[in-house]
Amino acid sequence: MSAHPTHGLNDVVHQRHRLGILTIAAESKRVEFSYLREALDLTGGNLSRHITVLNEAGLLDIEKGYEGRRPRTWVSITGTGREALAAEMAALRALVARHESAAPTEQPAGS
Amino acid sequence: MIEDPAGLLSSLDHLRQRVRRDRGGFPLPLALFAVLVLVAPVFYWSDWDAGVLPERGRGPFALFESTDAFYGGNNTLIQWYWMLGLITCFAVSAWWYRRTARSTGVELDTRTYLLASGAALVGMVFGERLLRASIEIPLDTSLYSRPEINLPILVGATVMAVAAFAVGVRWKKLRVVSAFATALFAMVAFSAIAVYMVNGLGGLLIIAVAVLALAWAERSPMLAMIGVLFTVASLHANLAGLSYSTVGFFAPSQLRTLVDVAPPAAVLILGCVIAFAGPRRTTR
DSSP, X not given: OOOOGGGGOOHHHHSHHHHHHHHHHHTSSEEEHHHHHHHHTOOHHHHHHHHHHHXXXXXXXXXXXXXXXXXXXXXXXXXXXXXXXXXXXXXXXXXXXXXXHHGGGOOOTTO | OOSSHHHHHHHHHHHHHHHHHHHOOTHHHHHHHHHHHHHGGGGOOOTTTTTOOOOOOOOTTGGGOOHHHHHXXXXXXXXXXXXXXXXXXXXXXXXXXXXXXXHHSEEOOOHHHHHHHHHHHHIIIIIHHHHIIIIIXXXXXXXXXXXXXXXXXXXXXHHHHHHHHHHHHHOGGGHHHHHHHHHHHHHHHHHHXXXXXXXXXXXXXXXXXXXXXXXXXXXXXXXXXXXXXXXHHHHHHHHTOSHHHHTOTTSOHHHHHHHHHHHHHHHHHHHHHHHHHSOOOOOO
């Protein structure tokens, strides 16, 4: 019997906001901190904590710099991050497929 | 975001669509290419028009030689125009995406676009000469009239380029080797294609490759459609063209070239108009 799809979920990646960060980063060469904050509707502190976790796990690279006098932080996804994201998406899709294949067997009450 | 897997996947898909919309910026590259194509006829004057038959010879970038130069001499000005114009368009496009990223906060990865455009430029401009020098001269023949030699090179190199690209997509660790092999085989394929571009409008095909590569980088189905239409129009301009059936062979070079490049230029302009009318970026 094959393992349940939830076994494929990665604790570091699975958190919904971290999944959002990785999804956005995977679609770009690099993405700025404020873009992530607005797109995910997070506070700066919250986003910073998630980025630190992903960075420490080797899934994101962080690049700090200045544009004029304004500090800017850019993040980009690593090769490991892409693989982790792909695995997580595959696990989620497998989970959805499992739910959908199980659904027709459930009979509504009273039928 | 919603917690259930289906809801989570759906909200991630919305995020992905938003990023693709925000990082996009192809109207400017399309406009640049359209201007490059529409201004080109101005430089397609030739000694043939002046009634002079100059010495036969090929210029530095013979792919861009006009038909008249093919029969009579060479027009170095148009060759430099295309070469410098294309390089400028590629460089300005890359700069444009970086500049867009500074205002939107999300940057498109233009490496595939630049690599594909560079491979097309080098392959078609220099590879074609190398191919001719390494096959035509030893065999004392013409690749243009020997499809039994040139077509296997074209098909073989295309198959190898696609296979090398697929390896890079499937096995991420081999991406660098795959990119190198894809570019190399693509350059050979472009060299073989360039053999047939005798109308002097090979620059259009290089732009076609750039537009299709940009569509891949932006993951834009609309730009891909524009790219396919432009490729078809460019191939027609290079292999046949509208000028002989409309203004005739004896019309001035500039007018004939303008008639030939008008359909591909119209496709680029149409692409710009559609893109401007499309969905806007998320305001920050």
